[in-house]
Amino acid sequence: MGTIRLGVWNIEWMNDLFTTSSGQIVFKSDNTTVRGPRRGNTVRERIDDVAGVIDALGRDALVVVEGPNHVDELQHFFDHSPVQGSWRCVVQRSPRQSQCIGIAVRTDTGLWSGDPVVQFDALDAQSGIIKRASDAFDYDSDDDGLVEKHKFERRPLYVELTMSDNTQFRVVGLHLKSKGIFTALEWSKWWRKADANRMRLLAQCSRFRDAFIEPYLSDAATRDMPLIVCGDINDGPGLDTSEAKLNASGVETLMGDVWRPDLTLGNALFDTLDDDDQAARRFRDRATTRFKDPIFDAYHHPWIDHILYTRNAAAGWVSNAAIHRNMPSGQPIWREFPAASDHYPISVTVTI
Numbered sequence: 001m002g003t004i005r006l007g008v009w010n011i012e013w014m015n016d017l018f019t020t021s022s023g024q025i026v027f028k029s030d031n032t033t034v035r036g037p038r039r040g041n042t043v044r045e046r047i048d049d050v051a052g053v054i055d056a057l058g059r060d061a062l063v064v065v066e067g068p069n070h071v072d073e074l075q076h077f078f079d080h081s082p083v084q085g086s087w088r089c090v091v092q093r094s095p096r097q098s099q100c101i102g103i104a105v106r107t108d109t110g111l112w113s114g115d116p117v118v119q120f121d122a123l124d125a126q127s128g129i130i131k132r133a134s135d136a137f138d139y140d141s142d143d144d145g146l147v148e149k150h151k152f153e154r155r156p157l158y159v160e161l162t163m164s165d166n167t168q169f170r171v172v173g174l175h176l177k178s179k180g181i182f183t184a185l186e187w188s189k190w191w192r193k194a195d196a197n198r199m200r201l202l203a204q205c206s207r208f209r210d211a212f213i214e215p216y217l218s219d220a221a222t223r224d225m226p227l228i229v230c231g232d233i234n235d236g237p238g239l240d241t242s243e244a245k246l247n248a249s250g251v252e253t254l255m256g257d258v259w260r261p262d263l264t265l266g267n268a269l270f271d272t273l274d275d276d277d278q279a280a281r282r283f284r285d286r287a288t289t290r291f292k293d294p295i296f297d298a299y300h301h302p303w304i305d306h307i308l309y310t311r312n313a314a315a316g317w318v319s320n321a322a323i324h325r326n327m328p329s330g331q332p333i334w335r336e337f338p339a340a341s342d343h344y345p346i347s348v349t350v351t352i
Contacts, residue, residue, distance in 0.1 A: 002163030
């Protein structure tokens with residue numbers, strides 16, 4: 001039996017930290033201003049604060065959302081920032097995208113096999129269903145008989161991880177279409193954009209459910225392999241006003257159909273709610289990020305980062321889910337590491 005701690009974190013504009021010098025990946029100069037959770041973040045502030053969070057969490061593997069678009073850049077961060085330990089990094093390339101999905105696995109703890117990561121490249125036809133599931137596709141989002149064309153802006157990460165006792169599981173990392181509207185618009189245009197964003201998000205969730213998750217759980221080659229689907233889904237449970245028009249929730253569509261319960265995915269953060277909150281669907285303390293409304297000047301606290309898991313392993317194989325708003329020091333993450341990210345890391349324990 002193997003046990004590891006898996007984290008998932010949207011690090012926000014991580015790609016901005018890197019440049020090339022003499023053909024080599026390097027960090028930009030320390031005082032360069034880059035995008036991040038605050039105005040005027042510098043490269044050095046962001047490197048130190050992101051590394052500080054990773055060290056404070058102490059995870060054995062970290063799925064990185066809004067990471068760099070080249071594996072050499074993510075590897076450079078873990079090799080040359082203050083992050084402790086030795087790490088093996090993988091990034092899923094996405095053409096014309098500067099915020100990609102990757103994973104970093106800490107290799108100096110004895111918890112993993114010699115080379116713990118096998119990647120199934122979503123751009124390689126030889127990788128099977130992950131490419132087919134993430135290619136451009138047609139979908140009637142609003143069931144009006146008109147088929148729209150959709151795509152995944154960021155290709156999903158898909159890897160197999162092997163622990164030191166040779167037990168294995170697989171991980172999919174997702175970053176789906178944002179529902180956020182961060183500019184002030186005339187009211188009717190704002191609603192049109194809001195509705196369009198929900199349709200695109202629902203299309204992506206439906207497509208990935210139908211073209212990847214259900215085939216994965218039905219095929220003899222994969223149906224017994226435990227799988228975690230995680231990342232910034234950009235949607236929470238229930239229906240907002242725009243989703244109510246479509247009568248569908250993106251993340252709940254991704255999790256599966258009650259008519260096929262054996263193929264549904266569990267939600268690790270939901271599992272940690274007490275019985276009363278689960279029964280009443282009270283998710284008030286599940287927020288994984290916060291952002292300011294540009295119209296009403298108020299802050300929203302949505303639950304949009306998720307760790308989902310298949311039910312083809314022993315009950316409880318994914319446990320101890322947590323949202324890390326505070327660091328082990330007791331300080332809020334935004335106070336101790338203010339240049340880290342606008343998302344909170346989340347994590348689970350995986351026991352195979």
